[in-house]
């Protein structure tokens with residue numbers, strides 16, 4: 001395993017890649033309402049990415065057929081946009097998107113409410129988002145990678161939620177997926193030591209029920225086995241000497 005340390009020049013490119021991605025999310029998030037199709041959101045996301053002169057990094061990644069992933073309700077991640085799939089009142093929808101700017105990748109995900117949702121669904125969204133922030137409190141130079149994993153686990157588990165184990169966060173830079181893998185649950189080892197200049201995509205995927213997932217026949221869409229709702233929250237971050245910098249956060 002080799003974890004890349006970005007130079008100051010590379011960090012500047014990562015920052016810009018991630019800043020542009022946060023602009024894409026601003027546009028996509030405004031579309032979330034009953035009646036919009038998951039393909040409508042994909043089209044806007046791809047159009048905004050290309051308007052910046054950037055390339056969607058998910059498109060054609062291992063054969064993935066779209067620019068973004070749109071996962072509704074019990075779909076955890078990697079839902080394929082579909083022009084017949086309309087969002088409806090009460091759904092929760094996760095958007096996962098990334099882009100390439102001058103060779104540097106960004107990656108982020110958010111879960112949104114479609115109209116009015118149940119308090120239970122809102123709590124799942126809120127806890128998933130907060131678990132990211134709990135995790136990155138440990139994302140400091142000198143700490144170990146799995147301190148992040150344990151902090152996410154410690155925050156989420158008391159809610160009785162399932163933490164998805166089959167998919168993990170990752171390093172990111174000149175590739176979408178670099179070393180190291182970043183599990184969202186406690187590990188027996190400590191993992192690598194974190195160093196300034198590492199760029200990581202931390203992305204808890206949380207189910208209201210059990211952690212077990214399966215794949216639909218499209219070979220992409222990951223769903224909860226028990227049909228419970230799932231949420232996803234992801235940012236690309238930079239490890240510094242102090243607090244981590246959240247590169248994909250909306251400003």
Ligand code: MF3
Nearest residue numbers: 057058059061064069096107
């Ligand atoms: N955002 C996903 C991740 O963090 C990548 C989506 S897989 C793709 O790993 F095929 F859709 F690109």
Ligand code: CO
Nearest residue numbers: 107201203234
């Ligand atoms: Co990711």
